[in-house]
Amino acid sequence: MLGKKKEAAYGDIDTFISHHMEIKGEIHTKGSLRLDGRVEGQIKAEGDVVLGEKGWVKGEIKAKNIIIAGNIEGNVHAENRLEIAPSGQVHGDVACDILVIEEGGILNGLARMKKMEKKEERGKEKK
Template identity: 35%
Template structure:
């Protein structure tokens, strides 16, 4: 059931990016269309646009926040997940962090170690705050 829905979502989004197994990205990743992660991201995963889809395979790992409209998780996320539209947690999903979603499908075997809360779109699709810019004091 999860695979059928995943294929339907992928068909709607013609732009698909793949981060292969063995690849490590350190830093935030922003994407449109579909992002499929078999590797590792150490930073935030940010889907831009209402049709952005993030899929995390059983080999994939995210060390950071995931903020997307649609997410299908079957790997490990160490960070909070914000899914403004739909979140699917497959059997091998392991989430260490809070989860906020609009629509949720969770398969037997998926694990969430954190709080889960249903939220409407207006609560979960906010932009991340801009990084702090440290200003040096002026010297005369």
């Protein structure tokens, strides 16, 4: 289970989608989102996204920081940090600066570390 302490480290949750809710379409929020329901479509958040253990997404997630404790079938783009909890499953490619996969967490896809790309670009500019 995802602890309140871990969620608090990512900031306040502005929007909560419960496990009773199913959404088909895009979700855009200027704040942070906690998702325990099902979404078919793209999720874009200027804040953080927490996909709870009962959460399921078929589509893409883009946010500042992302915690995955549920299941996503699609690509994940975290501006900063992506964390896959022990119950989390990502079936798609990920891009982030910091990647944490806890024991039991699953990443079935490619990982692209944006920090490394930034360093390589700076190295090319100096030449």
